[in-house]
Amino acid sequence: MRFQKTVVALCVGALVFAPATGAFADEAPQDPSPAVSAEAPQPQQAPQPEAPAPAEQPTPAEQPTVEAPTAPGPTPETPAPAAAEAEVSGSVRILDAVKRSEARVALVGDELEAQDVLSAPSGVTPGAAFTWFVDEVEVATGARYTVRAEDLGKTITVSAAVEWPASEAFASGTASVRTAAGVVVKQQATVTARTTLSGSAKVGSRLVAGSTQLSAPIGIAPWTGSYTWYVDGVQAGTGTFYTVKPADAGKRISVGATLAWAETGSYVAGTAVVTRSAATAAVAKPVASVTPTLRVNGYAQVGKSLRASVSVKKPSDLAVSGSYLWYVNGKQYGGGALLNVTPSMAGKRITVVYRASWGSAKYANGSASRQSSYVARVDRPTAMVRSAYAQLGARQDCTALIERALRASGTRVGDLGTRAGEYAGVGGKRVSSLKPGDVMVWEGRHVAMYIGNGKAIHSGYAGNQTVVASAYLDGRPSSILRFA
Numbered sequence: 001m002r003f004q005k006t007v008v009a010l011c012v013g014a015l016v017f018a019p020a021t022g023a024f025a026d027e028a029p030q031d032p033s034p035a036v037s038a039e040a041p042q043p044q045q046a047p048q049p050e051a052p053a054p055a056e057q058p059t060p061a062e063q064p065t066v067e068a069p070t071a072p073g074p075t076p077e078t079p080a081p082a083a084a085e086a087e088v089s090g091s092v093r094i095l096d097a098v099k100r101s102e103a104r105v106a107l108v109g110d111e112l113e114a115q116d117v118l119s120a121p122s123g124v125t126p127g128a129a130f131t132w133f134v135d136e137v138e139v140a141t142g143a144r145y146t147v148r149a150e151d152l153g154k155t156i157t158v159s160a161a162v163e164w165p166a167s168e169a170f171a172s173g174t175a176s177v178r179t180a181a182g183v184v185v186k187q188q189a190t191v192t193a194r195t196t197l198s199g200s201a202k203v204g205s206r207l208v209a210g211s212t213q214l215s216a217p218i219g220i221a222p223w224t225g226s227y228t229w230y231v232d233g234v235q236a237g238t239g240t241f242y243t244v245k246p247a248d249a250g251k252r253i254s255v256g257a258t259l260a261w262a263e264t265g266s267y268v269a270g271t272a273v274v275t276r277s278a279a280t281a282a283v284a285k286p287v288a289s290v291t292p293t294l295r296v297n298g299y300a301q302v303g304k305s306l307r308a309s310v311s312v313k314k315p316s317d318l319a320v321s322g323s324y325l326w327y328v329n330g331k332q333y334g335g336g337a338l339l340n341v342t343p344s345m346a347g348k349r350i351t352v353v354y355r356a357s358w359g360s361a362k363y364a365n366g367s368a369s370r371q372s373s374y375v376a377r378v379d380r381p382t383a384m385v386r387s388a389y390a391q392l393g394a395r396q397d398c399t400a401l402i403e404r405a406l407r408a409s410g411t412r413v414g415d416l417g418t419r420a421g422e423y424a425g426v427g428g429k430r431v432s433s434l435k436p437g438d439v440m441v442w443e444g445r446h447v448a449m450y451i452g453n454g455k456a457i458h459s460g461y462a463g464n465q466t467v468v469a470s471a472y473l474d475g476r477p478s479s480i481l482r483f484a
Helices: 002-017 380-390 398-408 420-424
Strands: 089-096 105-107 111-119 127-134 137-141 144-146 155-164 173-178 183-186 192-198 206-215 223-231 234-238 241-243 253-261 270-274 291-298 305-313 320-328 331-335 338-340 349-358 366-375 429-431 439-442 446-452 455-461 465-470 479-482
Touching: 089 155, 111 127, 111 155, 192 253, 192 270, 206 223, 206 253, 291 349, 291 366, 305 320, 305 349, 305 366, 380 398, 380 446, 398 446, 398 455, 420 429, 420 439, 420 479
Parallel strands: 089 173, 105 183
Antiparallel strands: 089 111, 111 144, 127 137, 127 155, 155 173, 155 183, 192 206, 206 241, 223 234, 223 253, 253 270, 291 305, 305 338, 320 331, 320 349, 349 366, 429 479, 439 446, 439 479, 446 455, 455 465
8 A cells, every 4th residue: 555655745746847748637636645644655746847757756657648838948158258357567767857868866956856657558648647756755745846955965766656557358456666766965065266367468479378377176177168259349269278369469368268177976967157257458560570671772872872771671462652852951942863963962961761660450550761961072073172162261281271271171181292292192183184272283382273264262362361363373383293
């Protein structure tokens, strides 16, 4: 009986899971619970119609069952893949906010700017927040920082906190970058000096620039970066030397300098304009070397002429002009190179003066003079006649007349007598015909001066007076002597 109860129970279970179709569709369902004995195991709860029958409850062979179809239900959701981590890298630079160039050193008061240089995948947009450090001590945040006085001698660095939001391909994230090298805070050196100028301020000379009274902090070794030359305040050239030009004449020259020095541990490199030198005196043009040489040809003799000429040694690019002036006994007589000696000049001093003058854009104005002097004379015979005429009326013997005439003509004589040989001994030449100025000798008796036209001047006659009388007052002379 136990076996049969068991079968009934399994059948009931099969019915319960059977579908309401086929041969069992018209039969009312039976309650299986009275058929189950107390010893039999309790039947399991029938599954819901949409679920299949459990495999451990086989359907009896004589009652095949049709498996109930599974009712449709929701499709399970596929889990999303995990977001990738973005690779963000980069660096931070410190710029001079004014020059927009990377800063290496800074001065107190300089404004610095932090700039991030980031590399990120497409679609990732990182942003950075900056923090400033002075010798590793945090001092400020933000993109810009103004260097303080207390930062002098220290090093400024910047760190950037980088973060980015999530995107379709990447998760959000953060990173931190910092400047590789910091900015050292230094100071500007104060350097002073005075420019000097040496040389002669004249056209063609070379002026030399230098510096003195140098003052600089310890460790700073400045050098002259450049010299600038000024002519009447207008820039005229550069360099250590300056050659004075003709156009500089009359102007004043000065020179200025610029000093430079290299960076040191405490100071930045720099330059300074040096106080300009005192100006020179007004530039003088060079004095040209001009040497005139005066020559006079001819004779300072009545009836003759004197001609002056000059040669001038001078620079080839200099024009020299000159003029002649003639003076007689110190009084200006006339100009020109030629002078005719007139009887009125006899015995007087004739002087010729040549005056040269010059000047140009290159050379200073200058002048020079040369002169030559002569005593104007007549020819000796004429001079002797003049002297004889001057003695008319004098009470003297005949030899005194001739002695004075010879001396007036330039012949130095002593006490002469009435012998022809004595006159020949002082330069007289024996001639056979008479010309004015000839000495007529009556051997041992008398001497006279022939003045022409058969006349002669005699002394020792009519109370020893000097008179004009016939040349043949004592007959024909025994000798005639001429002084040329």
